Amino acid sequence: MSIAAKANALWEYANPRKFLATSERVLPFFWITSLACICVGLIWGFFFTPDDYKQGSTVKIIYLHVPAALMAINCWLMMLVTSLVWLVRRHHVSALAARAAAPIGIVMTMIALLTGAIWGQPMWGTWWAWDPRLTSFLILFLFYLGYVALWEAIEDPDTAADLTSVLCLVGSVFAILSRYAVNFWNQGLHQGASVMRAAAVTGADTEEKVSNVFFYPLLICIIGFVLLFIALVLYRTGTEIRARRIKALMARERVGG
Amino acid sequence: MIPDLGKYADSVLSSYAVSVGLLVVLVAYSVIRGRKMRRDMEKIEQRMSRNG
Numbered sequence: 409m410s411i412a413a414k415a416n417a418l419w420e421y422a423n424p425r426k427f428l429a430t431s432e433r434v435l436p437f438f439w440i441t442s443l444a445c446i447c448v449g450l451i452w453g454f455f456f457t458p459d460d461y462k463q464g465s466t467v468k469i470i471y472l473h474v475p476a477a478l479m480a481i482n483c484w485l486m487m488l489v490t491s492l493v494w495l496v497r498r499h500h501v502s503a504l505a506a507r508a509a510a511p512i513g514i515v516m517t518m519i520a521l522l523t524g525a526i527w528g529q530p531m532w533g534t535w536w537a538w539d540p541r542l543t544s545f546l547i548l549f550l551f552y553l554g555y556v557a558l559w560e561a562i563e564d565p566d567t568a569a570d571l572t573s574v575l576c577l578v579g580s581v582f583a584i585l586s587r588y589a590v591n592f593w594n595q596g597l598h599q600g601a602s603v604m605r606a607a608a609v610t611g612a613d614t615e616e617k618v619s620n621v622f623f624y625p626l627l628i629c630i631i632g633f634v635l636l637f638i639a640l641v642l643y644r645t646g647t648e649i650r651a652r653r654i655k656a657l658m659a660r661e662r663v664g665g
Numbered sequence: 666m667i668p669d670l671g672k673y674a675d676s677v678l679s680s681y682a683v684s685v686g687l688l689v690v691l692v693a694y695s696v697i698r699g700r701k702m703r704r705d706m707e708k709i710e711q712r713m714s715r716n717g
Contacts (some may be wrong), residue, residue: 454681455668465670468677472684515691523680530676636688642694650702657709 422499429640438639445632453625461519464648469527470618471626475633476519477545477586481503483513483637484548484576484583487555491573501645502651503569504650505578508644510556512637544585551579563651 421427453471460467487509493502525535525544536542555575562568618626670677 450681459671464673465668465677467674468670469680472680476684498706511695512691519684519687522683526676526683527681530673583680636692640692640695643699647699647702650699650706654702654706654709657706657713661709661713 415569419497420499420553422501424501424653427501428646428649429647435639435642438635438642440592440637442632445511445628445635447632449627449629449632451624457621457625463664465530465654466527466530467622469523470622471629473520473523473527474626475630476523476637477638478515479628479633480513480516480520480548481583481587483509483516484552484579486582487513488583491576494569495599496572500565500569500652504648505567505641505645506560506572507569508648509641510559512640512644513551514549514556516633517545517552517636521545521549526567540599541586544582548579548582548586551575551582557606565655642660 421430423664429547450471454468459465459466487506490502490506490621491508493499521542524545528537529535555572558572558575
């Protein structure tokens, strides 16, 4: 099958029935593997890794803070892609996938902010600082809330999908800022990237990098969070498709008398 | 069984409690709402097929 044919085959999933049938088939795999990865990663990290020489036992917070922060940013980027698909191709499933993902993004951002504050208090001596990365993360969290509120506030689903897609485009600036704020502004309390940095992995730079003893359980936690995100998006998109169909059927019943 | 977390025990344990709690609430809410929508849709589809 050529690449063009494969790309065209992808649009089949814009059909709600095809999407539901496929997601029902793959969901058990994602639920089980995400649970397994998160349990293994957290148990390994919590019980079987040493304390850090600088940060003591608070280093164990990394296994929740980093995966949650990664998912908070990437969830918005996934919403950006599906919103663009909606704006360009008008596939309802893509708009509903973005809607389904937003509450997951809220929870991930909350976890990142809360664990960051709890970690920051003993390390920096403060729960919060108006540091570039922390501030851009807080703004991202507010964008998530605004996105969900906009969906709830507008009765017509197509208009809601249009407006929330535009909001998603605007909010993408802060999603990207959340990731690269420490590179743009070399100030603030939050450290630079020390986990997902290609130059650190290849040994091309000499900056501080997370030690392998913490990195492997962290990697398993990150994989677990990614799999959980996929499971939740698939499941919740199915729920949104059904909710939309219920509305359509009830409207048809009312018209039919 | 729990490793010695020293003076940071409160910070570490509260981080885990908050995070795991939020994740459980998210999954539970998603599953409960998903099941309700599935039930409601089946009911309406059955009713509509009965009424022609």
